[in-house]
Amino acid sequence: MIAIITQEQRDSLLGVEFMPQTFFNLDVKDINENYFIDEVEILQCDIQWIKDLTLTVYQPKIQVNPFL
Amino acid sequence: MIPSSYGGNYSPLTTNWINATGESNPTILNALNTFEDGLILNSFVSRLPVIYPFVGGNSTKHAFNFMNTANFQLSFYGGITHNENGYTPNGINGYARTGILPLTTTPKAGNSFGIYSRTNGGFFAIEVSSMDNSSSFTGNEIVIKAQDDNTYWCNFDTITTGNGNYLTNSLGLISNVRTNNSTRKLFQGSILKATISSNNTSNNNNEYYLSVRGYGSGAGVVAFSPRNLSFVYFANQAFTDAEIVTFSSLVQDLQTSLNRQV
Numbered sequence: 404m405i406a407i408i409t410q411e412q413r414d415s416l417l418g419v420e421f422m423p424q425t426f427f428n429l430d431v432k433d434i435n436e437n438y439f440i441d442e443v444e445i446l447q448c449d450i451q452w453i454k455d456l457t458l459t460v461y462q463p464k465i466q467v468n469p470f471l
Numbered sequence: 472m473i474p475s476s477y478g479g480n481y482s483p484l485t486t487n488w489i490n491a492t493g494e495s496n497p498t499i500l501n502a503l504n505t506f507e508d509g510l511i512l513n514s515f516v517s518r519l520p521v522i523y524p525f526v527g528g529n530s531t532k533h534a535f536n537f538m539n540t541a542n543f544q545l546s547f548y549g550g551i552t553h554n555e556n557g558y559t560p561n562g563i564n565g566y567a568r569t570g571i572l573p574l575t576t577t578p579k580a581g582n583s584f585g586i587y588s589r590t591n592g593g594f595f596a597i598e599v600s601s602m603d604n605s606s607s608f609t610g611n612e613i614v615i616k617a618q619d620d621n622t623y624w625c626n627f628d629t630i631t632t633g634n635g636n637y638l639t640n641s642l643g644l645i646s647n648v649r650t651n652n653s654t655r656k657l658f659q660g661s662i663l664k665a666t667i668s669s670n671n672t673s674n675n676n677n678e679y680y681l682s683v684r685g686y687g688s689g690a691g692v693v694a695f696s697p698r699n700l701s702f703v704y705f706a707n708q709a710f711t712d713a714e715i716v717t718f719s720s721l722v723q724d725l726q727t728s729l730n731r732q733v
Binding site (some may be wrong): 422423427428430431463 | 548
C-alpha cells in the first residue's frame with residue numbers, strides 16, 4: 404500500500420531524515436505518474452500529515468528488463 | 472596481533488563497533504568478535520575495506536561499516552525494514568547508498584563483492600550495483616537470481632556477458648569476483664558456480680548502491696529488490712577459490728551465531 408502525494412508535498416520532504424540514516428525516496432512514480440510514499444515509510448516516520456494520508460494499492464509502472 | 476579468542480578483550484574492530492554503535496548485546500558482540508578473529512587469522516582484514524554485518528536491528532546500527540565505522544556509512548532511502556535478521560527493502564522504493572566508488576575500493580584488476588541473501592526466489596531486482604548509466608549495461612553489478620532464474624552479473628564489464636541459470640536457489644553468500652583482467656568468477660558460498668572470460672574494459676566509477684540499479688545521478692529508480700540481506704562486503708583484491716572457502720565459512724558461522732543462517 405502507498406499514499407499518493409502532491410508535487411508540493413513531495414518537495415517539502417526532500418532531504419528529510421525521518422529515521423536515523425533514512426530518507427524518503429521521492430524519485431519514484433506510480434503507473435499514473437504520481438509521487439508516493441510507501442506504507443513502510445509512513446509507519447516509520449512521525450510526521451502527522453503523512454500518517455493522515457489515505458492508503459491505496461500500489462500500481463507500478465511496467466518495467467523494462469534492466470538486465471538485457 | 473593476537474586474536475581475542477586467545478584471551479583478553481574484544482578485538483580492535485569489535486571494540487570500535489561498540490564505541491560507534493553502543494552495542495551491548497553479548498550474542499552480537501561475541502559473534503562479531505569471533506568473525507573478526509577469523510579475519511585476522513586469515514589475513515583478510517586489510518583486503519576488506521567494507522563489511523556491512525547488519526547487526527543490531529535498527530537503521531542506525533545497520534548503517535555502519537564494520538571494517539571502519541567512520542567510512543562508508545550507509546544512507547537508506549524509501550521503505551526498508553530493519554530487524555535482527557538484517558536489512559529488508561520493500562521492493563518498491565527502498566534502497567541504500569554506500570558512498571563506495573568502484574575504482575578506488577574495488578580495483579579493476581582484482582576485487583570481490585557480495586551479499587548474504589536470506590530470501591529465496593527470482594525477482595526483477597538488483598542487489599549490488601554501480602553502472603555507467605541506465606542503458607549501457609556496463610559496470611559492476613549482481614542480480615543473484617532474476618525472474619527468469621538467471622544470475623546477471625558484471626565486474627568492470629558488461630552484464631550481457633556471462634549470465635545464466637547457475638544457482639539452484641538464491642540463498643546464502645553470493646560472491647562476484649574479478650579474478651584478473653580477463654576473468655571473473657561467481658561463487659555461492661564456497662562453491663564455484665561460473666567462470667567467465669570477459670575483459671575488464673569498463674572504467675565505471677559511479678557509487679555502489681544496494682537493492683536497486685545505481686548509475687550516478689539517475690540512480691534509485693530501477694529494479695528495486697525485496698531481498699532480506701544480512702551481510703554485504705566489498706574486497707579490494709580477488710579472493711582465490713581457496714580463500715572463498717575460508718571466507719564463506721566465516722560468514723556462515725557469523726550468521727549461525729546470530730541464529731539467522733540459511
